[in-house]
Amino acid sequence: xxxxxxxxxxxxxxxxxxxxxxxxxxxxxxxxxxxxxxxxxxxxxxxxxxxxxxxxxxxxxxxxxxxxxxxxxxxxxxxxxxxxxxxxxxxxxxxxxxxxxxxxxxxxxxxxxxxxxxxxxxxxxxxxxxxxxxxxxxxxxxxxxxxxxxxxxxxxxxxxxxxxxxxxxxxxxxxxxxxxxxxxxxxxxxxxxxxxxxxxxxxxxxxxxxxxxxxxxxxxxxxxxxxxxxxxxxxxxxxxxxxxxxxxxxxxxxxxxxxxxxxxxxxxxxxxxxxxxxxxxxxxxxxxxxxxxxxxxxxxxxxxxxxxxxxxxxxxxxxxxxxxxxxxxxxxxxxxxxxxxxxxxxxxxxxxxxxxxxxxxxxxxxxxxxxxxxxxxxxxxxxxxxxxxxxxxxxxxxxxxxxxxxxxxxxxxxxxxxxxxxxxxxxxxxxxxxxxxxxxxxxxxxxxxxxxxxxxxxxxxxxxxxxxxxxxxxxxxxxxxxxxxxxxxxxxxxxxxxxxxxxxxxxxxxxxxxxxxxxxxxxxxxxxxxxxxxxxxxx
Amino acid sequence: xxxxxxxxxxxxxxxxxxxxxxxxxxxxxxxxxxxxxxxxxxxxxxxxxxxxxxxxxxxxxxxxxxxxxxxxxxxxxxxxxxxxxxxxxxxxxxxxxxxxxxxxxxxxxxxxxxxxxxxxxxxxxxxxxxxxxxxxxxxxxxxxxxxxxxxxxxxxxxxxxxxxxxxxxxxxxxxxxxxxxxxxxxxxxxxxxxxxxxxxxxxxxxxxxxxxxxxxxxxxxxxxxxxxxxxxxxxxxxxxxxxxxxxxxxxxxxxxxxxxxxxxxxxxxxxxxxxxxxxxxxxxxxxxxxxxxxxxxxxxxxxxxxxxxxxxxxxxxxxxxxxxxxxxxxxxxxxxxxxxxxxxxxxxxxxxxxxxxxxxxxxxxxxxxxxxxxxxxxxxxxxxxxxxxxxxx
Numbered sequence: 001x002x003x004x005x006x007x008x009x010x011x012x013x014x015x016x017x018x019x020x021x022x023x024x025x026x027x028x029x030x031x032x033x034x035x036x037x038x039x040x041x042x043x044x045x046x047x048x049x050x051x052x053x054x055x056x057x058x059x060x061x062x063x064x065x066x067x068x069x070x071x072x073x074x075x076x077x078x079x080x081x082x083x084x085x086x087x088x089x090x091x092x093x094x095x096x097x098x099x100x101x102x103x104x105x106x107x108x109x110x111x112x113x114x115x116x117x118x119x120x121x122x123x124x125x126x127x128x129x130x131x132x133x134x135x136x137x138x139x140x141x142x143x144x145x146x147x148x149x150x151x152x153x154x155x156x157x158x159x160x161x162x163x164x165x166x167x168x169x170x171x172x173x174x175x176x177x178x179x180x181x182x183x184x185x186x187x188x189x190x191x192x193x194x195x196x197x198x199x200x201x202x203x204x205x206x207x208x209x210x211x212x213x214x215x216x217x218x219x220x221x222x223x224x225x226x227x228x229x230x231x232x233x234x235x236x237x238x239x240x241x242x243x244x245x246x247x248x249x250x251x252x253x254x255x256x257x258x259x260x261x262x263x264x265x266x267x268x269x270x271x272x273x274x275x276x277x278x279x280x281x282x283x284x285x286x287x288x289x290x291x292x293x294x295x296x297x298x299x300x301x302x303x304x305x306x307x308x309x310x311x312x313x314x315x316x317x318x319x320x321x322x323x324x325x326x327x328x329x330x331x332x333x334x335x336x337x338x339x340x341x342x343x344x345x346x347x348x349x350x351x352x353x354x355x356x357x358x359x360x361x362x363x364x365x366x367x368x369x370x371x372x373x374x375x376x377x378x379x380x381x382x383x384x385x386x387x388x389x390x391x392x393x394x395x396x397x398x399x400x401x402x403x404x405x406x407x408x409x410x411x412x413x414x415x416x417x418x419x420x421x422x423x424x425x426x427x428x429x430x431x432x433x434x435x436x437x438x439x440x441x442x443x444x445x446x447x448x449x450x451x452x453x454x455x456x457x458x459x460x461x462x463x464x465x466x467x468x469x470x471x472x473x474x475x476x477x478x479x480x481x482x483x484x485x486x487x488x489x490x491x492x493x494x495x496x497x498x499x500x501x502x503x504x505x506x507x508x509x510x511x512x513x514x515x516x517x518x519x520x521x522x523x524x525x526x527x528x529x530x531x532x533x534x535x536x537x538x539x
Numbered sequence: 540x541x542x543x544x545x546x547x548x549x550x551x552x553x554x555x556x557x558x559x560x561x562x563x564x565x566x567x568x569x570x571x572x573x574x575x576x577x578x579x580x581x582x583x584x585x586x587x588x589x590x591x592x593x594x595x596x597x598x599x600x601x602x603x604x605x606x607x608x609x610x611x612x613x614x615x616x617x618x619x620x621x622x623x624x625x626x627x628x629x630x631x632x633x634x635x636x637x638x639x640x641x642x643x644x645x646x647x648x649x650x651x652x653x654x655x656x657x658x659x660x661x662x663x664x665x666x667x668x669x670x671x672x673x674x675x676x677x678x679x680x681x682x683x684x685x686x687x688x689x690x691x692x693x694x695x696x697x698x699x700x701x702x703x704x705x706x707x708x709x710x711x712x713x714x715x716x717x718x719x720x721x722x723x724x725x726x727x728x729x730x731x732x733x734x735x736x737x738x739x740x741x742x743x744x745x746x747x748x749x750x751x752x753x754x755x756x757x758x759x760x761x762x763x764x765x766x767x768x769x770x771x772x773x774x775x776x777x778x779x780x781x782x783x784x785x786x787x788x789x790x791x792x793x794x795x796x797x798x799x800x801x802x803x804x805x806x807x808x809x810x811x812x813x814x815x816x817x818x819x820x821x822x823x824x825x826x827x828x829x830x831x832x833x834x835x836x837x838x839x840x841x842x843x844x845x846x847x848x849x850x851x852x853x854x855x856x857x858x859x860x861x862x863x864x865x866x867x868x869x870x871x872x873x874x875x876x877x878x879x880x881x882x883x884x885x886x887x888x889x890x891x892x893x894x895x896x897x898x899x900x901x902x903x904x905x906x907x908x909x910x911x912x913x914x915x916x917x918x919x920x921x922x923x924x925x926x927x928x929x930x931x932x
Contacts, residue, residue: 177676189549192562217561224568228675235676239619243639248621251640258618258641262674269575273567482832 014074014157019255023233024066026226027147030184031062031140033223037191037216038136044198046132053104053133057097058140064093065144066151073152093141097133098125143187150180151230154237161244173238180234184227192220217274225270232262276361277354287355445513446501452516453498456523463527473499487526494519576673579615581681584671586613587620587642589685593664596835599695603630603654605664609640610647617642621670622650627662627690630654659694659789661815661843663687691842695790697928699798729753764805764827764867766859767792767837770852771812771844776874777900784900785846788872791897791922793841795870800834808837809859811852812844821850824859827867853883865891872897876908881915888916897922 014020035058042054068089072082102110153176163169195216236258243250440448457467457476465483467476477495481488497516500506592606607624611617624636636652654664665687672680729742732752740754769792776784792808799806807827814822822840825833852873860869869892873880876898884894894917902908905921912919922928 188565192565196562214560217564220561220565221568224565228568228572231676232674235672235674238676239672243621246637248637248639251638254619254639254641257616257643258674261616261618265575265579265674266572269571270568273564273571276564276567485832485836 014070014155017156019233019259020070020151020155022259023151023230024063026230026233027066027144027151028059028062030147030223030226030230031144032059033219033226034058034143034187034191035136035140036219037195038139040216041194041198042132042136053100054136057100057133057137060096061093061137061140062144062147064089065141066148069145069148070152093137094134097137098130101130101133146183147180147230150176150183151234154180154234154241156237156240158244161241164241165245173241177231177234177238181231184224184231188220188224188227191223195220221270221273225266228266229259229262232266233259275354277358287359290352440513440517443513445508445510448513449497449501449508449516452520453494453501456494456520459524460527473502484523484527484530486530487523490519490522490526494523572675573677576675577678580671580673580678583611583613583615583617584620584669584681584683586611586615587617587669587683588612589667589669591664591667591685591688593688593690595689596691596693596839597656598693599656599659601656601692603656603690605652605654607636607650607667608647609642609649609669611642611645614644616644616646617671618674619671622667623670624665624667626654626664629658629660630656630662630690654690656692659692659786659842662690662692664690691839693838693842694786694793696797696838697790697794699794723755723757727756730756763803764807764864765795765799766807766809766827766863766867766869767795768852768856768869768871768873769808769810769812769841769844770871770873770875771810771846772851773846773848775852776846780900781846784874787922787925787928788874788899789841789844790925791899791928792872793838794928795872795897796834796837796841800829800831800837803829805829806833806837807863808840809855810840810844811847811850811855813847813849814840815843815845819845819847821847824855827863853879856883856887860887860890860892863892866893868893868895870895870897872899874899876902876919881908881911884917885915893917895920899923 032055035055038058039052039054068085072085075085102113105113153171154173160169160171164171236255240250240255440451443451460480461467465480468479471479473495477491480491484491494516497512497519500512501508588610590608590610592608594603597603607622609620609622618641620640620642622636622638622640626634626636628634631652631654636650638650640648640650642648665685667685668682669685670680670682672678729745730753732741732746732754736754742753742755745753769788771785771788773781773785792810796806796808805827806829807825809824811821813819816822822844825837825840852871856869856871863869869884869887871880871884871894873896876896880896884896887894896912896917896919898905898908898919898921901923902921905919909919
């Protein structure tokens with residue numbers, strides 16, 4: 001046999017790093033999933049198919065194809081060397097498949113085969129089962145080689161990257177990644193469609209055994225999950241190469257964290273996808289009725305709990321005035337008669353939950369579609385309509401839309417302001433609160449001034465001029481004025497107002513409260529428009 | 540992601556047409572991964588708090604350390620986060636700082652680099668762009684921007700001991716025994732009576748106790764005030780040495796400013812240069828004021844001001860000089876000394892101000908100019924090169 005010429009000066013041999021081996025394994029298991037689907041298809045389409053071999057064979061051939069491709073790239077044989085390599089590989093694979101088939105047939109089958117080989121070797125050796133297995137292996141081998149080729153392109157190789165940086169060899173890794181994604185999805189979609197078609201009771205097919213749906217759901221989920229993991233790894237490879245080419249130093253622990261989180265996320269979403277409903281057991285109206293019953297029941301319980309002390313009070317008062325029992329009319333109140341919640345639904349609870357989830361997803365999709373649609377076509381585009389009545393309708397719609405938007409925004413701001421007021425512990429929130437004159441306006445002048453001064457000290461502390469704990473308000477004012485001379489007058493005025501509000505009992509007017517707010521706003525403006533921050537004398 | 544929309548449609552149609560649960564489940568998986576990946580990446584980058592720790596003012600030839608502090612305030616991890624900070628061209632090469640990092644939940648990380656203040660000026664450090672993306676690369680990258688941080692490199696300050704200005708000016712004779720005006724409400728001390736002292740100054744009670752005549756000494760009530768006029772009109776400097784000479788003018792102004800503030804003068808500054816913070820318009824004049832904080836303000840302006848070809852300096856002198864106090868010194872730093880200049884300064888002298896002209900660079904007929912200045916009563920201190928500044932030490 002001709003010896004392979006290697007070219008050691010061109011590339012250094014690439015090591016089998018954990019990410020490379022992980023890719024091998026992922027592709028192997030994916031091909032295994034594909035093989036299970038193909039096995040089912042073969043069992044229904046090919047009458048003589050004995051089955052059981054393909055999944056194992058698929059994994060084996062996929063691993064071999066990846067290993068072989070990698071070795072071939074490393075060795076880079078010259079001339080016809082590659083063909084010889086491939087021929088030797090396929091002879092070996094052929095023998096392996098034959099041995100596997102013989103092993104499946106058992107010792108009796110082996111003896112029978114060996115006896116038949118003497119009379120007509122080719123017919124006996126290359127029987128239908130063997131040829132089908134060979135054909136399947138070729139398909140798997142091509143698929144796995146294609147995956148191996150793409151992954152080899154994306155593999156981390158600083159030697160190759162260095163050449164790219166010098167401009168001698170440029171590779172479009174993004175394109176390779178897109179090819180990988182397409183390959184994963186195209187193979188998966190074809191298998192999905194084929195398996196789905198075969199699940200129907202088709203009369204012309206030799207076998208009438210339809211594939212089991214839940215099992216195939218699991219197989220496809222495994223295939224797509226692993227495919228997604230492969231895509232995640234490919235995305236990292238593309239970015240990693242890009243960062244290297246752009247001379248961006250990288251944090252060394254990104255890949256392990258990337259793969260860990262990707263695996264966790266994919267696993268979580270896969271489990272969620274398994275749990276999510278693909279149909280509903282309870283119709284929408286029935287579900288609404290059921291939910292309404294529950295809400296009514298809760299309402300009645302609440303009503304009972306609220307009414308109980310009142311009834312007790314009335315009862316006590318009536319006894320005080322010499323009456324026995326409740327007044328007429330109150331006798332009818334019977335809190336014990338609550339409607340039986342969910343009595344009409346005899347399904348297990350998880351079916352109810354799945355139905356609720358189904359309808360929630362359904363309405364979420366509808367809601368988001370409508371929202372997106374009306375956002376796209378609201379506003380100016382509707383105003384372009386020139387036809388009279390239609391224009392009025394459009395104007396009306398636009399007004400309603402604007403009103404709804406403003407109301408929504410107003411409500412949002414109100415809730416946000418209320419929430420920040422409730423929280424109250426954050427200094428930033430205090431500072432923001434002072435800016436909202438609407439809230440401050442409702443406070444008495446003394447509270448206004450105190451609140452504004454508190455906000456000012458918190459805000460200035462964030463800006464780097466914190467109030468030293470032993471400093472008096474006037475000392476702190478001097479500190480602030482030195483830092484921001486432009487606002488010194490406002491600082492002084494606000495400080496004086498604070499001193500009056502905090503340390504004196506003089507009556508304060510609304511005007512003084514308003515002045516504090518104005519001074520505070522001017523301070524904010526002056527500080528924000530100052531160059532960098534507090535002045536510091538050059539040393 | 541747009542390339543996946545046909546796939547979703549196909550899957551959905553297949554699921555709907557064939558009523559297959561496996562197709563629907565796969566659709567859930569793919570859509571779920573897309574939505575979750577996108578949501579996590581958008582949410583996580585908005586939880587990043589980036590802070591730049593930098594001293595916003597620096598002196599010439601100083602190395603400025605910059606620390607970038609990133610903190611993930613959320614629970615969602617940032618698997619990858621790319622930082623790209625734009626930096627001033629004149630301070631570092633290459634003029635950006637880039638890193639790729641990863642931030643766990645509630646984790647923080649910091650990066651540092653150094654800038655070099657080779658030249659005075661107003662610089663902007665940043666903006667800092669932070670970008671991340673989803674794990675699968677199915678959606679667009681997200682980016683947030685952290686705003687710039689201004690950085691001011693002060694001009695060189697040559698320590699000046701004395702300018703050697705004439706005795707009638709506040710320079711050089713600050714502790715004069717005969718202050719221009721005295722405040723009778725501020726008694727500084729007492730001394731023995733000498734001939735010529737006003738009788739109204741005698742402290743009779745103290746004289747009785749002492750056994751000899753004592754006169755009161757009062758604090759001077761006039762503020763020592765120096766007003767700098769810096770001419771940065773490009774027309775007033777020779778073309779070949781324009782950059783060098785205008786820098787020399789700015790360094791001279793900065794050195795005099797520093798000296799004046801240290802001598803407890805009130806210092807004002809008017810210039811006709813271009814201020815990059817005001818879209819290269821002429822900056823506002825800085826009124827005379829005392830203190831180190833005020834010096835910072837003056838140096839800030841001197842750090843960022845550039846040569847302009849706008850308003851000439853003489854109208855500015857005419858506009859702002861009426862507001863100066865009597866006895867104040869007016870220092871004009873300029874690249875051109877000619878008759879109109881002397882005609883502008885002469886009324887100042889008549890109004891009781893002390894004009895001092897510092898011509899920058901080679902000046903024709905310098906001897907004649909000095910002679911005329913001496914005649915009109917104001918000083919001329921030529922600064923033809925950096926070496927001349929050194930002689931003021």
